[in-house]
Amino acid sequence: MGDLLKVAMPKGRIYKQAFKLFHQAGIPLPEEADESRKLIIPFPEAGMEFIMAKPVDVPTYVEYGVADIGIVGKDVLMEENRDVYELLDLAIARCRMSVIALPDWKPVINPRVATKYPNVASQYFREKGQQVEVIKLNGSIELAPMIGLADRIVDMVETGQTLRENGLVEMEEIFQITSRLIANRVSYRMKHAEIQRLCDLLQVTV
Numbered sequence: 441m442g443d444l445l446k447v448a449m450p451k452g453r454i455y456k457q458a459f460k461l462f463h464q465a466g467i468p469l470p471e472e473a474d475e476s477r478k479l480i481i482p483f484p485e486a487g488m489e490f491i492m493a494k495p496v497d498v499p500t501y502v503e504y505g506v507a508d509i510g511i512v513g514k515d516v517l518m519e520e521n522r523d524v525y526e527l528l529d530l531a532i533a534r535c536r537m538s539v540i541a542l543p544d545w546k547p548v549i550n551p552r553v554a555t556k557y558p559n560v561a562s563q564y565f566r567e568k569g570q571q572v573e574v575i576k577l578n579g580s581i582e583l584a585p586m587i588g589l590a591d592r593i594v595d596m597v598e599t600g601q602t603l604r605e606n607g608l609v610e611m612e613e614i615f616q617i618t619s620r621l622i623a624n625r626v627s628y629r630m631k632h633a634e635i636q637r638l639c640d641l642l643q644v645t646v
């Protein structure tokens with residue numbers, strides 16, 4: 441057997457859904473993989489090795505070729521803008537990127553926009569011809585308009601529960617998000633058969 445295919449696998453909510461997807465495709469991923477503290481998990485039965493990564497770092501590992509392929513949300517792909525191939529829409533971890541505000545929000549000059557996605561937010565408002573000050577936060581973004589840090593936020597909405605519980609409203613959807621299978625450009629050529637085989641198995645389920 442040749443080299444194991446190195447897969448950058450996000451811990452957390454994407455792993456839980458990828459686990460189900462791989463099972464449906466006939467690849468029984470180890471269930472405990474994102475709960476153990478082990479960061480590199482060989483899975484020779486499937487010809488793979490999992491690198492358990494923070495979701496936002498997946499495109500970095502794949503661009504640098506330390507992982508051949510990876511699974512990552514479209515939100516992270518848009519924000520990180522890494523030089524990788526996007527192979528497949530896995531149709532998991534579905535949500536949307538939106539502009540959110542308090543219901544009594546009023547336009548002001550040079551408004552502040554808080555977000556975990558400064559590149560996405562800057563590009564969105566630039567294309568609309570609106571000048572904004574973008575403030576980067578790392579979580580609980582919904583707090584920003586509630587405590588007066590920002591006029592609006594750019595963040596993900598899935599069920600809308602977080603917005604409802606905090607009295608916020610979705611003003612505009614920017615784009616839909618699902619997780620994608622990505623590949624390193626060189627690996628895609630050098631390990632084409634293995635990568636294509638995985639795509640074919642996963643494609644049946646999506």
Ligand SMILES: Nc1ncnc2c1ncn2[C@@H]1O[C@H](COP(=O)(O)OP(=O)(O)OP(=O)(O)O)[C@@H](O)[C@H]1O
Pocket residue numbers: 450451452453454494495496512513514515516533534535596597598599617618619
């Ligand atoms: N509410 C949601 N519903 C569905 N998918 C989501 C939701 N929030 C995030 N996602 C998707 O899951 C990905 C990972 O989100 P998750 O919350 O697991 O990690 P994180 O908060 O980025 O990481 P960490 O918890 O390590 O800081 C996101 O990049 C996005 O694609």
Ligand SMILES: O=P(O)(O)OC[C@H]1O[C@H](OP(=O)(O)OP(=O)(O)O)[C@H](O)[C@@H]1O
Pocket residue numbers: 578579580581582595596597598599600601602603
């Ligand atoms: O519409 P909902 O179903 O409520 O989901 C949306 C929430 O999920 C994500 O947060 P996450 O759980 O990743 O926490 P975070 O605040 O640390 O980003 C996102 O940032 C929203 O806050």
